[in-house]
Amino acid sequence: MKADPTLIPGLIEEAIRWTTPVKHFMRTATEDTELRGRGIAKGDWLMLCYASGNRDEAVFEEPYQFRVDRTPNRHVSFGYGAHLCLGQHLARLELRILFEELLPRLKSLSLDGEVKLTQATFVNGPKRLPIRFDLV
Numbered sequence: 001m002k003a004d005p006t007l008i009p010g011l012i013e014e015a016i017r018w019t020t021p022v023k024h025f026m027r028t029a030t031e032d033t034e035l036r037g038r039g040i041a042k043g044d045w046l047m048l049c050y051a052s053g054n055r056d057e058a059v060f061e062e063p064y065q066f067r068v069d070r071t072p073n074r075h076v077s078f079g080y081g082a083h084l085c086l087g088q089h090l091a092r093l094e095l096r097i098l099f100e101e102l103l104p105r106l107k108s109l110s111l112d113g114e115v116k117l118t119q120a121t122f123v124n125g126p127k128r129l130p131i132r133f134d135l136v
């Protein structure tokens with residue numbers, strides 16, 4: 001990343017796919033339909049499981065590989081359709097600025113202990129992420 005900052009947008013997109021911070025939302029079917037052989041009736045409640053969608057082998061080549069060069073990266077971490085995340089561009093901008101400003105200042109960065117994730121069911125992220133770093 002330090003050697004080639006043009007990789008940063010790909011890193012951000014893949015990190016958002018990989019972590020899928022928002023785990024699920026709910027929808028109500030507005031008409032009878034069928035999806036991959038499963039019947040869905042009007043009025044049914046559906047759980048949109050974004051983490052599962054983001055590892056769909058039919059969409060992503062090697063979904064369990066973290067690839068900064070994944071193109072296209074059609075993840076659903078920001079949802080889909082009419083309620084697609086309103087803040088997605090701000091989220092990407094914040095992450096891009098973070099990496100653009102941080103990377104030139106870092107000489108090294110490594111894990112320094114056990115990583116723990118939050119146990120939440122809706123929005124997940126790191127609870128504990130000990131790191132060691134040296135500044136340039």
Ligand code: HEM
Binds near residue numbers: 016025080087091
């Ligand atoms: C990485 C960061 C973020 C992720 C992963 C994320 C994810 C999501 C998801 C999955 C949805 C639901 C989409 C759907 O129902 O189809 C959503 C909706 C929404 N997000 Fe985000 N979001 C992020 C950052 C933000 C930020 C920074 C803002 C505001 C500044 C924001 C504002 C909203 C709003 C207002 C909605 C509701 C849109 C609607 O119902 O029409 N989000 N987001």
